[in-house]
Amino acid sequence: MPFLGKILVVDDDKNLVELIQMGLELAGYEAITATDEKQAINKAQEHVFDLAVVDLQLVQKDGLSLMEDLHLIIPHMPVIILTGYGSIENAVEAMKRGAYSYLTKPFESQELLFQIQKAIENRQLFSEIERLKGLLEEKYSFTNIIAKSAKMQNVLEAVSRIAKTESSVLLLGESGTGKDLIAKAIHLAGERKDKPFVAINCAALPEALLESNLFGHEKGAFSGAIRDARGLFLQAHRGTIFLDEIGDMPLSIQAKILRVLEEKQFRPVGSEKLIEVDVRIIVATNKNLEEQVKQGLFREDLYYRIHVIPILLPPLRERKEDIPPLVEHFLKKAGLQMKKEIKGLTPQAMQKLMLYDWPGNVRELENVIEYAAAMTDKEFITENLLLQSKGIMSQEPVKPLKEAKDAFEKSYLIYLLEVSKGNVSEAAKYAGKYRSDFYDLLKKYDLNPTNFKRKD
Numbered sequence: 001m002p003f004l005g006k007i008l009v010v011d012d013d014k015n016l017v018e019l020i021q022m023g024l025e026l027a028g029y030e031a032i033t034a035t036d037e038k039q040a041i042n043k044a045q046e047h048v049f050d051l052a053v054v055d056l057q058l059v060q061k062d063g064l065s066l067m068e069d070l071h072l073i074i075p076h077m078p079v080i081i082l083t084g085y086g087s088i089e090n091a092v093e094a095m096k097r098g099a100y101s102y103l104t105k106p107f108e109s110q111e112l113l114f115q116i117q118k119a120i121e122n123r124q125l126f127s128e129i130e131r132l133k134g135l136l137e138e139k140y141s142f143t144n145i146i147a148k149s150a151k152m153q154n155v156l157e158a159v160s161r162i163a164k165t166e167s168s169v170l171l172l173g174e175s176g177t178g179k180d181l182i183a184k185a186i187h188l189a190g191e192r193k194d195k196p197f198v199a200i201n202c203a204a205l206p207e208a209l210l211e212s213n214l215f216g217h218e219k220g221a222f223s224g225a226i227r228d229a230r231g232l233f234l235q236a237h238r239g240t241i242f243l244d245e246i247g248d249m250p251l252s253i254q255a256k257i258l259r260v261l262e263e264k265q266f267r268p269v270g271s272e273k274l275i276e277v278d279v280r281i282i283v284a285t286n287k288n289l290e291e292q293v294k295q296g297l298f299r300e301d302l303y304y305r306i307h308v309i310p311i312l313l314p315p316l317r318e319r320k321e322d323i324p325p326l327v328e329h330f331l332k333k334a335g336l337q338m339k340k341e342i343k344g345l346t347p348q349a350m351q352k353l354m355l356y357d358w359p360g361n362v363r364e365l366e367n368v369i370e371y372a373a374a375m376t377d378k379e380f381i382t383e384n385l386l387l388q389s390k391g392i393m394s395q396e397p398v399k400p401l402k403e404a405k406d407a408f409e410k411s412y413l414i415y416l417l418e419v420s421k422g423n424v425s426e427a428a429k430y431a432g433k434y435r436s437d438f439y440d441l442l443k444k445y446d447l448n449p450t451n452f453k454r455k456d
Contacts (some may be wrong), residue, residue, distance in 0.1 A: 003030055004027065004117075004215065005051070006029070006119050007116065008032055008049045008070075009032070010034045010037075010040045011053075011180040016105075016400055020053060020109075024113075029116070032049075035071075036058065037059070040054075044074060044164070049077055051080070053079075054067055061336055062344030063082075064081070065092065069191050079100055080115055081099045081102050082107070083103075083105065084316070090156075100115075100119045114203065114247050119220070121256075146325045146326050146329055148321045149314075155182070155311060155313060159189070162186070163189035163207065168305065169186060169281075170289075170310045172313050173312060173313030173314070174313075175361065175363070178313060180284070183240075187242075187280075192240055194416065195236075197236070198235050200243060202243055203244075207250045213232055214232050215267065216234060217271075218268055220268070231266075233266060233277050236277075236278060238279070242284070243282070244284045247286070247292055250265055253296065260281070261306070265277070268317060281306070289303050289307075317357045317358050320354055323354055326365055327350070330366050330369040330370065331344065336375060341379065343379045344381070346383060349386050350418070351387065352383050368386060368402060368403055409445070410445045412431075413441055413442065422451070422453035424438060
């Protein structure tokens with residue numbers, strides 16, 4: 001018989017304790033008993049219990065006080081209260097103070113076993129939800145978003161200020177800059193973090209399917225609608241909905257989005273019934289919405305409704321300080337997935353990455369590193385392996401001389417600071433410059449050496 005869990009049974013009636021213990025062990029549980037409060041506390045300090053069954057009337061104190069003492073030792077442990085003095089008042093008080101459920105003596109053993117099974121299942125589900133939530137918050141918390149550059153630090157500072165508000169947020173930036181990452185971080189840092197976060201790419205679906213996905217539909221609303229369906233807005237009720245690539249949303253759907261923003265209401269497809277919804281809306285686009293408005297492709301009134309808090313995510317070519325830590329992160333991730341120990345890139349390979357303009361931004365960088373990690377059989381990824389991955393040396397549009405020179409100079413300085421871990425004297429020596437001249441160059445490109453200092 002499989003082991004189902006460890007139960008603490010507390011009652012001053014020795015015969016009842018033995019009876020409960022026998023029934024629990026026959027069902028597959030391990031039961032440890034106590035006949036008074038002191039024994040119960042001692043047992044809780046010696047064992048980790050999955051659940052406790054506690055009598056309401058004990059010798060020195062009531063079972064609810066003991067339950068609170070037990071929770072100081074084993075937080076969130078479900079407790080079932082037993083009593084021969086059952087009343088609505090006692091039941092309400094027990095639940096208010098944290099009991100899972102309440103059984104009045106005499107009770108059927110099957111009823112107790114059922115309550116125990118449900119309580120343990122609920123506790124396991126709660127633990128799994130907390131674990132997943134912890135992983136999610138760890139992944140998308142501000143401290144885990146790689147932002148060494150001043151531009152990304154400014155983005156995170158703005159995000160931290162607006163996260164607690166209810167205002168709509170417009171994330172602007174090229175494809176691959178991490179708009180979805182920032183949207184999740186805003187949600188998790190806000191008051192709605194325990195409610196749903198629902199995301200949809202508005203460019204990925206045809207108009208009819210997008211409308212049905214967003215607002216739901218009634219049975220028979222269109223061919224194939226064989227049952228009612230809840231849309232994403234309803235699924236996100238009291239949480240956050242993230243509308244990615246809103247610049248590609250058809251005008252007809254834009255009108256319904258505007259209604260949700262203004263009136264907190266919408267109609268499912270094929271329905272005359274208005275549904276009220278409470279959601280925070282975060283939208284993102286890689287398009288120039290002002291230009292879209294001028295061309296009649298985007299509603300002006302909707303533009304002003306979503307443009308409450310615009311946040312621009314800079315392209316990777318404008319925050320190259322972030323490339324080395326991003327590479328380190330992607331290498332760790334790829335190494336774990338592929339069960340490889342990859343220590344890093346050769347200096348020549350890193351320099352190649354620093355000098356490339358990254359039109360696909362962070363997403364392109366991750367793809368390049370993933371390819372190189374998959375193909376390498378060495379501890380360090382070489383320049384040649386990067387060149388094979390995605391044509392990093394491919395012909396780029398010709399830039400004016402000054403722009404090309406400045407771009408190279410800034411990338412070169414970042415590379416030297418990364419190699420020297422922020423040691424200006426060492427970096428200046430590599431560059432063949434006097435320390436004061438090197439500082440002038442850092443000031444020219446707004447580079448702070450302290451941002452490059454890392455622990456060994």
